Amino acid sequence: MAARLRVVTFFTGGLFVLAILGAAFAASAIVLPLVLAVFLKLLLQPAVSLLERFFVPRALGAILPIVLVVGILVGLVAALSAPVATWAQKLPQGVPRLEEHLMVLSGPMHKLQGALEVAEEIANAPPQGRTTVAVRSDLGIAGALFAGTKAVLDGLITTVLVLYFLLLSGDTFLRRIVEILPTFADKRQAVEIFQEIESDISVYLLTITIMNAAVGVATAGVMYACGLHDVLLWGTMAFLLNFVPILGPLLGVGIFLLAGLLTFDSLWWALLLPVLYFVIHLIEGETLTPFLLARRFTLNPALVVLSLIFWFWMWGAPGALLAFPLLAILKIVSDRLRPLRPLGHLLEE
Structure with missing residues (x-):
């Protein structure tokens, strides 16, 4: 009877988890800003507590860190818009340069381009014996960009509003649950x-933010020393990519390789950029950060990668940023609740 009850409880719990994940996926426009607000609250709560010690009213102390973070984001977007546009213009012009560096791939690239042109001609040719109906899209590229920008702004406003009231309320929710x-x-x-x-x-969010900022500064300095301009762009990119374990630095290596190939005539000089970036990440990711966080977080690397893939599928890039903290929370809860302790043991490194 007890074994049967455990099986029923296991399957019931599994169905509940699937229902929660399905709701999080279907209502991502609402759920994702709420989850982001909760994690930002954990990151900014020490600042609010510090301001409160200096007799700053909580209503004002809750809004000051938010204004600072939003101001930094707006300033970065304004400062990076011009470099991003410049590099976007360089990409089409850099194809011949890439072909010079990658002569081995020039043949397959031409064949692929020819196959794509043939496929495009076949797709554009009207079928015989049928009436061609032209379908006009009212949105177009501008409409799609407007819709995407509107969705981002809606999510940002929701996150900021929820974050403010979470910081303002403090431990009210905890007291009510208790x-x-x-x-x-x-x-x-x-x-x-x-x-x-x-x-x-x-501690994790604060430590990772500080270490990622150090990685961004070191990357910007190294790229400037190598002659790669727009150091603010490369430092910011290294800072953001380092929030995504494993996959983020790998993407960064590819981006710096592409930037080096588009900038320098020498192949060896172009390869130096991703090598130096990888060395910086290796020093930070394999020595400094593990030393600071080893006592608190020992998660299975394979499960970390699976978590990254899953949450990226669920919520895109924000999901990838939240994958590790969500997995860490799951381990903390599993270690504290007796029925979930086997899961906590599975999550250990």
């Missing part, structure tokens, strides 16, 4: 879980 739990043991366990999540995730 109040409705039936027994003292449950109340104590809930407080311990919430405190550990807040402490560990806050």
Whole structure:
């Protein structure tokens, strides 16, 4: 009877988890800003507490870090718009240069281009014996860009509003949850879980942000020394990509390789850029950050990659940024709840 009850509980729990994930996928426009606001609250909560110690009212102390973060983001977007546009214009002009560097691939590239031209001619040719109907799209590229920009702005506004009220409320939600739990043991366990999540995730986010900023500064300095202009663009890109474990630095290596091939005539000089970027990431990712976080986070690398792939499929780039913290929270909860301890053991490195 007990074994049957455990099986029923397991499958019921599995169905509940699937329902939660399905709702998170279907309502991503609402759920994703809420999740981002919760993690930003964990990151900015120490700043609000520090301002409160200096007798700054909580209503003002909650909005000041948000204004600072939004101002930095707006300034970065304004500063990077011109370099991004310049490199976007370089891409079509750099194809001949890439072919010079990659002579081995020039033959297959020409064959592929010819096959694509033939396929385009076949696709554009009207079928015989049928009436051709021209379908006009009212959106076009401008409409699609406007729709995408509107979705991003809506999500940003939702995140900022929820973040402000989370910072303003402080520990109100925790107190309310503790109040409705039936027994003292449950109340104590809930407080311990919430405190550990807040402490560990806050430390993780703060440490990773500082280390990624150091990676961005080091990358910008190295690229400037190598003669690659727009150092703010490369430093910001290295800073952002380093938030995505494993996959982000790999993408960065490819981007710096492409930038080197488009900029320098010498193939060896072009290869130096991704090598130096990889060395910087190796020093940070394999020595400094693990030394600072090893006591708090020891997660299975294979499961980290699977988590990255899954959350990127669920929520795109923001999901990839949240994959590791979400996996860390799952491990913290699993270690604290007896029925989930086997899952916590599975998540360990």
